[in-house]
Every structure is written in C-alpha cells, then in structure tokens.
Amino acid sequence: MTEKSRFDAELNEKLATSGFRFTAQRRNVYNVLVNKRDHPTAEEVFIRSKADMPDISMATVYNCLDALVKCGLAKQVNHDSTAKRFCSNMQEHCHYYCTDCNRVFDIDLKESPRMPEADLPENFKPDQIDVAMRGRCPDPACATAGAKD
Amino acid sequence: MTEKSRFDAELNEKLATSGFRFTAQRRNVYNVLVNKRDHPTAEEVFIRSKADMPDISMATVYNCLDALVKCGLAKQVNHDSTAKRFCSNMQEHCHYYCTDCNRVFDIDLKESPRMPEADLPENFKPDQIDVAMRGRCPDPACATAGAKD
DNA sequence: CTAGGTGCAAAAGGTTTGCGGTTAA
DNA sequence: TTAACCGCAAACCTTTTGCACCTAG
Numbered sequence: 001m002t003e004k005s006r007f008d009a010e011l012n013e014k015l016a017t018s019g020f021r022f023t024a025q026r027r028n029v030y031n032v033l034v035n036k037r038d039h040p041t042a043e044e045v046f047i048r049s050k051a052d053m054p055d056i057s058m059a060t061v062y063n064c065l066d067a068l069v070k071c072g073l074a075k076q077v078n079h080d081s082t083a084k085r086f087c088s089n090m091q092e093h094c095h096y097y098c099t100d101c102n103r104v105f106d107i108d109l110k111e112s113p114r115m116p117e118a119d120l121p122e123n124f125k126p127d128q129i130d131v132a133m134r135g136r137c138p139d140p141a142c143a144t145a146g147a148k149d
Numbered sequence: 150m151t152e153k154s155r156f157d158a159e160l161n162e163k164l165a166t167s168g169f170r171f172t173a174q175r176r177n178v179y180n181v182l183v184n185k186r187d188h189p190t191a192e193e194v195f196i197r198s199k200a201d202m203p204d205i206s207m208a209t210v211y212n213c214l215d216a217l218v219k220c221g222l223a224k225q226v227n228h229d230s231t232a233k234r235f236c237s238n239m240q241e242h243c244h245y246y247c248t249d250c251n252r253v254f255d256i257d258l259k260e261s262p263r264m265p266e267a268d269l270p271e272n273f274k275p276d277q278i279d280v281a282m283r284g285r286c287p288d289p290a291c292a293t294a295g296a297k298d
Numbered sequence: 299c300t301a302g303g304t305g306c307a308a309a310a311g312g313t314t315t316g317c318g319g320t321t322a323a
Numbered sequence: 324t325t326a327a328c329c330g331c332a333a334a335c336c337t338t339t340t341g342c343a344c345c346t347a348g
Contacts, residue, residue: 078227122287129280129283130281131278132281133279134277
C-alpha cells in the first residue's frame with residue numbers, strides 16, 4: 001500500500017466510524033492540517049486548501065474542520081484571539097502561546113497532567129485536563145523583546 | 150471608610166496605576182463582574198449593567214472590560230464558544246467547563262500548577278500556566294445526563 | 299438511488315472603529 | 324482646560340445557514 005493510499009484509508013476509516021463520508025475536500029483539509037502543524041485558523045486553512053483545490057469554499061472548510069474534530073482527527077485550540085485555531089496533533093500535549101509573536105507551540109508532556117482528587121469539590125469529575133502556558137518563545141525576536149513592552 | 154467608598158478607592162487606584170480614568174461606567178461594569186462571578190460574556194455584562202445604568206452602550210462595556218483586564222482586575226476566559234467570557238477572580242485558580250450545561254466553575258488550587266523544567270524545550274519560559282478541565286458538573290441535570298448523549 | 303456534501307450568497311453573531319459631544323483630573 | 328471617555332451607528336471579522344446542485348456509498 002502506498003503512503004498516499006494509507007493516508008486515505010486511515011482518514012476514510014475515521015470518518016466512516018463517525019458516520020461521515022470521505023470526500024476530496026475533507027482529504028485536502030486534513031492534509032493541510034497534517035502538513036504544517038502550526039495551528040492555523042479556518043481562514044488560513046482555506047487559503048492553503050485553495051492551492052490544491054482552487055474552488056473549495058469557506059463553508060466547506062468549516063464543514064470539513066467540524067467533521068475532522070468530530071471524528072477525532074483534529075482539535076480546536078482556543079487562543080486569546082477571536083478566530084479559532086486547529087490542531088491535528090492528537091497525542092497528549094499542551095500548548096505554549098507566545099505572548100509576543102502569537103504563535104502556538106506544541107509541548108510534549110512526560111507525565112499526564114494530574115489534578116489531585118483533593119483539589120476538586122465533590123462530584124466534579126473531569127474527562128479532560130488542558131494545560132496552556134503563556135510567555136515568550138525562544139525566537140530571538142521574541143526572547144529579547146523586553147524593551148518594547 | 151464605608152464599604153462602597155473602599156470599593157471605589159481600590160478600583161480608582163488600580164485604574165490610575167495603568168493610566169485609566171475612574172468613570173461611573175467602569176465602576177458599574179466592575180461591580181457587575183464582582184457581584185456575580187459566573188463568567189459572563191460581554192453581552193451579559195451589558196444587560197446586567199443596564200439595570201443600574203440604562204443608557205450604557207455596548208461599546209462602552211467593551212471599553213470598560215478591556216480597561217479592567219489591562220489594569221489587572223479581570224481576566225478573559227476562553228471557552229469553546231465564540232464569545233469571550235470575563236472573570237474577576239484574580240486568585241490562582243483553574244476553570245472547570247461543564248460539557249453539558251456550558252457553565253464555567255472556578256476551582257481553587259491547593260498547589261500551583263507546575264511544569265517540570267525537564268518537560269520544556271530549551272528557552273521556553275512560561276510566565277503563566279492555565280489549567281482547564283472539562284467534564285460534567287455536579288448539577289443533577291448534568292451529572293445524570295449520560296443517556297441523552 | 300438518495301442522504302449527505304458542496305459552493306454560493308446572505309445572514310447572524312461578536313467585536314471594533316469613527317465621530318461629535320461630555321467629563322475626570 | 325483638555326485628553327480621555329461616552330453613546331451611537333456603521334464597519335468588520337468570523338462563523339452559520341438556506342438552497343440548488345452534485346456525488347459517495
């Protein structure tokens with residue numbers, strides 16, 4: 001099986017499991033997310049998708065992103081900004097938001113984030129714990145940006 | 150000093166420190182945030198503010214919320230939904246998002262969230278770590294909502 | 299064949315901006 | 324006195340929706 005057909009087969013299976021059809025647009029959008037994992041906004045996905053598929057529409061990009069989130073191939077990332085961003089890294093990780101350049105970085109975790117039972121009021125039982133960090137990133141332009149604040 | 154004038158004095162000082170003026174609208178908006186700490190959206194703040202100040206405008210509510218965030222009296226909370234929410238609890242705490250009723254709960258932390266140096270790539274130095282949890286809240290309508298999913 | 303997906307255009311949130319008048323300091 | 328702030332309305336940006344056509348299964 002070629003690399004390309006394996007990509008398609010895996011995407012197809014995940015989509016089908018959640019009752020979604022496999023379409024060229026969904027493959028294209030998923031491909032965009034996987035190829036450059038920089039947490040693009042829907043608009044950025046739209047622009048990149050048009051490179052391979054000039055007639056794709058914004059509404060379809062939203063539809064595709066929604067389907068990918070629902071079938072477990074992508075996650076929404078909620079930044080401070082208004083537009084939602086998308087992440088195709090489904091491994092356990094957390095996000096580092098650069099307060100200077102606004103980029104979002106994936107940070108792998110060596111241990112799962114834990115929330116001691118003792119800290120939780122009775123009957124709060126989280127399914128999921130997200131850790132987000134804010135600070136400057138190592139890019140020299142940001143790391144040395146102190147003066148301009 | 151009465152309770153009311155102490156509230157005003159503290160607000161005034163925080164605003165002044167960041168170069169903002171003390172206005173009746175800002176007092177009103179801050180009062181709304183402090184009185185009911187349920188993480189309202191800008192629109193909800195607008196509605197509640199109008200109870201005491203019927204002529205306040207939406208643009209002013211945004212301006213006031215922005216000033217309060219900038220002078221350290223409130224924080225933005227980024228939910229999954231589109232509208233930003235606001236939190237006047239400035240103590241270290243984390244947020245629990247009920248996946249059923251969408252309410253946001255403050256959870257106090259007994260120890261600070263920590264991120265072992267070892268987990269961070271070189272030169273990432275977070276100023277702030279946010280922990281968010283998702284799951285059902287203890288409200289009976291949510292806690293027993295499994296069937297309808 | 300047909301339910302689900304697509305493209306388009308219009309509408310619906312949510313937030314920001316420009317401007318003339320008002321006000322805190 | 325005057326820079327900052329207010330209210331209003333229009334603009335802007337992001338996301339959703341309605342509809343006629345198309346296509347995967």
